[in-house]
Amino acid sequence: MENKAVNEYIDELKVYLHPLDESEQNDVLEFYREYLIDANLTTTDAIINELGLPKKLARKVLADYSIKMSEDNYQHVDNGRITDNERFKKNLGMIVLILLALMASPIAIPIAILLVVCLALFFGLGIFFILLFLFLLALSVIIGIGAIFMGVSVIFESLATSALYIGSGLVILGLNFFVIPIVIAAIRWVFDLVVIFFRWLGKKLLYGRNTPMKGENK
Structure with missing residues (x-):
């Protein structure tokens, strides 16, 4: 049986779920439509009291989907052909969605x-240390x-001195080829830890409250 309050709530919820594809949107909307009908929530006040405003519920739904995609390492995005830069942006987007869901x-x-x-302090310090590393890297190259x-x-003046200078220069430049990958790996590792923390936080937020979520274990 159609209910005006339910339909209006679902229609408004759909507006805020635009980042999801049509199939995912339909799954979510059908889930909440059935939930509201089964719970016999037939008035706007009762629905909002149970699920919150559509915009706020959408934030939680989007955060939930983002967490699941991140856990799956975005294997369903372009058949898993996703660059590290795109993965970074999506994980950053997940963090933003979780913060919005908290809000x-x-x-x-x-x-x-x-x-x-x-986060602001973390990224601020991260940028500072990256700039410092780039400065030291440039200095070492020079x-x-x-x-x-x-x-x-001085090669014609002192062969030993010349060999010392050239050898030292090559060692310094060579060390950069070892240090750069290590620093990049360390940055990725730290960011991965941040992502893991926010995934954990997001799960606590989404499944630790009264708001029902699609796919939640009862």
Whole structure:
């Protein structure tokens, strides 16, 4: 039996679920439509009291889908052919969606604000250390090349001194090829830890509250 309040709520919810594809949208909308009908929630006030405003519910749904995609390492995106840069952007988007979902709960707003501040500090420090690393990297390259030129310039004056300068320069430049991958791997590892933390937080948020979620274990 059709219900005006249910239809209006579902229609508004659909507007906020536009990031999902049509099939996913239909699954979510059908789930909540059946939930509202089975729970005999036939008035707008009763529906909002149970699920919250459509916009806030949509934030939780989008965060839920984003978490599941992240856990699956985005294997269903372009048949798994996704670049590291795209994966980074999607994980960053997941973090934003989880923060927005936290904002949907008045009780969790202070936590969300604290997390935003912590993230800002984290990324601020990250940018600082990356810039510092790039500066030191550039400096080491200049020193390495300079040492090689110094060695070449004195090659006819002192072969030993020339070999020392050239050898030192090559060692400095060679170390960069070892250090750069290690630093990049360390940055990725730290970011992966942040992603794992937010996935855990998102699950606690989505499945630890009264709002029913599609696919939730009862």
